[in-house]
Amino acid sequence: MHKLAQLDHKFIWHPFTQMREWLRHEPIVIVRGKGAVIEDVYGNKYLDANASIWTNLHGHNHPKINAAIRRQLSKIAHSSALGLANEPASLLAAKLVAAVNPRSGISNPKLGKVFFSDDGSTAVEVALKLAYEFTRRTRGPRPEPRFISLQNAYHGDTVGAVSLGHIDLFHKPFAGLLFKTDTVMAPYCYRCRFNRAKPERADARDYRKCNWECISKLEQAFARQRKRGNPYAAFVFEPLIQGAAGMIPQPAGWLQRAAEIARGHGALLIADEVMTGFGRCGVPKSEIRTTKSEILFASHHENVQPDFLCLAKGLTGGYLPMAATLTTQAVFDAFLGEYHEFKTFFHGHSYTANQLGAVAALASLEILQSAASARARAQLEQALRHELQNLWALPQVGDIRQVGLIAGIELVRDWRTREPFDLRDRAGWRVCQAMARRGVITRPIGNVVVLMPPYCTTAVQVRKIVRALAQSIREALA
Numbered sequence: 230m231h232k233l234a235q236l237d238h239k240f241i242w243h244p245f246t247q248m249r250e251w252l253r254h255e256p257i258v259i260v261r262g263k264g265a266v267i268e269d270v271y272g273n274k275y276l277d278a279n280a281s282i283w284t285n286l287h288g289h290n291h292p293k294i295n296a297a298i299r300r301q302l303s304k305i306a307h308s309s310a311l312g313l314a315n316e317p318a319s320l321l322a323a324k325l326v327a328a329v330n331p332r333s334g335i336s337n338p339k340l341g342k343v344f345f346s347d348d349g350s351t352a353v354e355v356a357l358k359l360a361y362e363f364t365r366r367t368r369g370p371r372p373e374p375r376f377i378s379l380q381n382a383y384h385g386d387t388v389g390a391v392s393l394g395h396i397d398l399f400h401k402p403f404a405g406l407l408f409k410t411d412t413v414m415a416p417y418c419y420r421c422r423f424n425r426a427k428p429e430r431a432d433a434r435d436y437r438k439c440n441w442e443c444i445s446k447l448e449q450a451f452a453r454q455r456k457r458g459n460p461y462a463a464f465v466f467e468p469l470i471q472g473a474a475g476m477i478p479q480p481a482g483w484l485q486r487a488a489e490i491a492r493g494h495g496a497l498l499i500a501d502e503v504m505t506g507f508g509r510c511g512v513p514k515s516e517i518r519t520t521k522s523e524i525l526f527a528s529h530h531e532n533v534q535p536d537f538l539c540l541a542k543g544l545t546g547g548y549l550p551m552a553a554t555l556t557t558q559a560v561f562d563a564f565l566g567e568y569h570e571f572k573t574f575f576h577g578h579s580y581t582a583n584q585l586g587a588v589a590a591l592a593s594l595e596i597l598q599s600a601a602s603a604r605a606r607a608q609l610e611q612a613l614r615h616e617l618q619n620l621w622a623l624p625q626v627g628d629i630r631q632v633g634l635i636a637g638i639e640l641v642r643d644w645r646t647r648e649p650f651d652l653r654d655r656a657g658w659r660v661c662q663a664m665a666r667r668g669v670i671t672r673p674i675g676n677v678v679v680l681m682p683p684y685c686t687t688a689v690q691v692r693k694i695v696r697a698l699a700q701s702i703r704e705a706l707a
């Protein structure tokens with residue numbers, strides 16, 4: 230075993246990993262990367278088909294982001310945001326405000342205030358605490374503000390974010406630590422009990438037969454809570470597609486309707502765009518033949534502007550841990566007061582507004598907003614859509630769900646019955662292991678294989694990824 234792998238085995242505890250299992254095999258130790266390819270200590274090369282857990286946008290070792298970090302390093306790496314401002318964070322905040330307000334622009338933005346933190350969980354945690362306190366200050370402290378999020382929601386691993394989560398496997402063990410939130414039916418057309426359509430070899434959103442019962446359930450949940458005299462303070466959701474829930478996309482129109490209902494019942498909207506942000510959900514049709522790249526966030530694909538927008542993962546192009554929670558002037562104003570009134574938002578992290586992270590984010594945004602990037606993303610989306618069609622030939626492929634540059638392939642025993650694999654069979658895991666042997670790295674969510682390549686991935690590389698997946702399904706599940 231390589232010396233570095235031995236050190237890993239001796240000292241490191243990996244996230245979301247059964248360590249007994251981990252210790253049985255020599256791990257892949259990554260030492261370098263370029264574009265969509267990462268390389269291990271032995272010189273083996275792999276396509277990074279999940280963009281290093283959904284973070285990387287433009288590829289590894291990008292010359293522009295590297296140069297920006299180097300330039301900043303020669304000045305200063307970090308200074309505290311508690312009591313000090315800094316150059317790149319100020320510039321980044323202005324750029325983010327412009328990017329998340331594509332319609333109103335920077336002069337009259339709805340989301341005009343940026344609170345920096347470190348990762349997706351803390352971005353959500355900040356939104357949660359701000360929404361909680363804002364509600365108490367505007368509606369009165371009693372009854373306690375209450376939150377609602379979607380079935381199978383995942384918003385991170387800090388205690389507040391876990392309280393909003395509804396994946397029993399991850400969240401139930403910590404029930405005693407959490408505060409109570411409510412959950413409401415989320416669309417999952419492939420497995421929806423209200424979908425009367427028989428399985429077809431197509432995305433279930435396209436052939437579903439239903440009466441939008443998921444929307445009725447949502448409406449009922451909000452109405453019920455209002456009747457109890459404590460309308461929901463906030464509705465927390467991932468727009469267009471739920472990630473860790475199993476790459477579960479919403480049918481067109483769901484988001485807009487859900488947002489209208491929540492607003493109609495007085496709830497704030499908290500959009501968790503930790504995964505979906507920064508162009509992940511594709512180039513909208515209206516921009517495909519233009520040089521514009523204005524719609525970069527999933528909420529805006531359905532014309533929804535939330536009250537809180539949580540960003541992380543792709544913010545720095547996948548280089549450094551940094552997050553941002555954007556919110557409104559009204560929320561900001563609720564925390565203004567004289568010193569002795571103690572209306573301050575008492576929350577923050579040591580590395581808030583980190584200067585290296587901020588320059589990486591500025592460089593990443595500049596690349597993202599170029600016409601070349603929009604073109605490349607549109608082409609990659611098409612290449613992925615084209616290649617994924619080949620997977621319908623496999624009986625163990627039940628559903629293929631693609632939203633922009635995100636794809637989830639749900640594995641089943643037989644597509645005709647939709648019968649799932651028992652989680653103990655580790656079907657997704659075995660397929661991903663077989664893919665790694667073919668030079669493609671990704672990670673499953675239960676029985677769903679995720680493909681989310683960096684935007685620089687070429688059509689040839691996409692073909693290689695999907696071929697490796699098809700061969701691996703045959704090898705591991707036949």
Ligand SMILES: Cc1ncc(COP(=O)(O)O)c(C=O)c1O
Nearest residue numbers: 348349350384385472501503504
């Ligand atoms: C939608 C969403 N929110 C929040 C998080 C938490 O982000 P982090 O792992 O950076 O804390 C994740 C992570 O996968 C996520 O997908």
